[in-house]
Amino acid sequence: MAILFVLMLVALVAVIFVILERRERRRVAAGETRLSALRLVFGAAAALLMLFAGGCSLLFLMNQDGEYVTVGSVAIVGLQGLAVGALVWWLAMRRKPG
Numbered sequence: 656m657a658i659l660f661v662l663m664l665v666a667l668v669a670v671i672f673v674i675l676e677r678r679e680r681r682r683v684a685a686g687e688t689r690l691s692a693l694r695l696v697f698g699a700a701a702a703l704l705m706l707f708a709g710g711c712s713l714l715f716l717m718n719q720d721g722e723y724v725t726v727g728s729v730a731i732v733g734l735q736g737l738a739v740g741a742l743v744w745w746l747a748m749r750r751k752p753g
Contacts, residue, residue: 664703671699694747701743708736 672695679689712733
């Protein structure tokens with residue numbers, strides 16, 4: 656079961672990578688610079704991290720009971736992954752001027 660989960664994650668990263676690669680091809684055709692494949696892989700992994708961290712946080716918030724699951728506890732657990740994913744996405748997808 657764990658192997659299937661890992662294969663699904665790899666497949667999701669591959670799909671996001673293909674989408675980002677197509678975007679980069681369009682940029683090259685328009686005469687703009689492109690990003691390396693390694694940056695696209697990191698961008699795809701960061702997108703999945705943000706998706707899962709944000710989605711799990713929303714699921715926890717929908718089931719809050721006020722005693723153990725509160726907005727603060729969800730923010731402590733869920734927003735860290737979301738922030739790290741956003742930072743990695745920004746670093747992977749930014750383009751230096753010049």
